[in-house]
Amino acid sequence: MERNQLHRLVALSRQPLFDQGFLDEQFLQLEELQDDANPNFVEEVVTLYYRDSARLILNIEQALERNPLDFNKLDILMHQFKGSSSSIGAKKVKAECTFFRENCRAGNGEGCIRTFQQLKKEYATLRKKLEAYFQLRLHAAPSEKSVAEEEMAGIHLKMFLVSEAL
Amino acid sequence: MEIIPFFSIILFLSSPKNPFLDHTHTHHSGKLEISFMEFGATSRKKNKMVNGNQKFRTEITALVVDDDTTNRTIHRRLLQNLGIENQEVRNGKEAIDIHSSGRNFDLILMDMDMPIMNGIEATKQLRAMGIRSTIVGVSTRSMEEKVQEFMEAGLDDYQEKPLTSAKLISILHKMNHNGSV
Numbered sequence: 505m506e507r508n509q510l511h512r513l514v515a516l517s518r519q520p521l522f523d524q525g526f527l528d529e530q531f532l533q534l535e536e537l538q539d540d541a542n543p544n545f546v547e548e549v550v551t552l553y554y555r556d557s558a559r560l561i562l563n564i565e566q567a568l569e570r571n572p573l574d575f576n577k578l579d580i581l582m583h584q585f586k587g588s589s590s591s592i593g594a595k596k597v598k599a600e601c602t603f604f605r606e607n608c609r610a611g612n613g614e615g616c617i618r619t620f621q622q623l624k625k626e627y628a629t630l631r632k633k634l635e636a637y638f639q640l641r642l643h644a645a646p647s648e649k650s651v652a653e654e655e656m657a658g659i660h661l662k663m664f665l666v667s668e669a670l
Numbered sequence: 671m672e673i674i675p676f677f678s679i680i681l682f683l684s685s686p687k688n689p690f691l692d693h694t695h696t697h698h699s700g701k702l703e704i705s706f707m708e709f710g711a712t713s714r715k716k717n718k719m720v721n722g723n724q725k726f727r728t729e730i731t732a733l734v735v736d737d738d739t740t741n742r743t744i745h746r747r748l749l750q751n752l753g754i755e756n757q758e759v760r761n762g763k764e765a766i767d768i769h770s771s772g773r774n775f776d777l778i779l780m781d782m783d784m785p786i787m788n789g790i791e792a793t794k795q796l797r798a799m800g801i802r803s804t805i806v807g808v809s810t811r812s813m814e815e816k817v818q819e820f821m822e823a824g825l826d827d828y829q830e831k832p833l834t835s836a837k838l839i840s841i842l843h844k845m846n847h848n849g850s851v
Binding site: 545553 | 834
């Protein structure tokens with residue numbers, strides 16, 4: 505597959521993430537900050553986000569095991585998590601954060617627990633999708649590839665696109 | 671479906687003809703100089719933005735105050751992209767300390783919610799110390815009262831997170847237009 509084609513397809517491969525509401529405008533803002541000096545800025549930020557938020561998730565989990573629940577504390581933790589989620593454009597994750605906080609304010613413990621389960625699902629799904637996208641991007645990066653390697657990259661890309669469409 | 675941001679902003683050369691620059695104003699760190707910069711965000715097809723670093727040089731310095739690593743990284747990259755030299759600290763107390771050590775900045779991006787010392791308290795203290803830098807509050811807080819309280823602590827401006835290049839440019843425009851605090 506031609507290099508240009510590869511690049512274009514890689515760019516297109518992330519379109520479903522926007523169409524399906526996983527990512528919003530903010531992700532585009534981050535992409536615009538990439539240049540020759542910072543070619544992998546988005547991947548770096550996303551990696552940072554998942555690394556840091558792991559601790560927050562753990563704290564929230566622990567707080568949810570308390571009895572009685574400290575809704576104020578939960579709200580504060582979630583406020584922080586929502587902040588960094590929104591700064592990488594994690595649209596669905598951010599939405600779950602909002603629901604969670606509504607449950608906190610209503611003092612609805614069951615609701616909090618349920619929403620948190622959903623949040624963790626969205627969080628994990630986004631991670632998988634972004635990792636796949638970054639991998640593809642890596643394959644498409646200019647390098648000393650043989651014709652065969654380029655062919656493989658093209659095939660992987662097609663397989664990925666097909667699997668995403670299903 | 672696709673949201674394609676398309677904006678073009680031009681800051682003028684610091685020449686006598688420049689209507690935006692007030693030459694009688696002396697910024698505390700010396701002359702505020704902004705070279706010619708052209709910003710263009712094109713469609714994702716081309717997906718290449720004119721690199722601000724190549725054409726843009728400025729003497730503006732900035733301090734990012736935020737407890738979240740992801741946010742600090744993004745804000746610093748935004749600043750770097752506009753050619754603004756910048757540093758970071760993790761909370762209000764560190765912001766006070768860095769100023770106590772003698773460092774000074776033209777622009778301070780201040781988060782509201784931080785441990786040890788929050789943005790409201792830090793802003794109050796910085797003003798009390800006589801710091802005249804442009805302090806911009808950056809937060810996800812939507813409640814009117816909190817934003818009001820933050821402004822009253824001594825902010826020059828407030829921007830809702832997440833910060834974008836466009837928001838940062840509007841901040842710089844205001845700085846250039848109004849002069850100091």
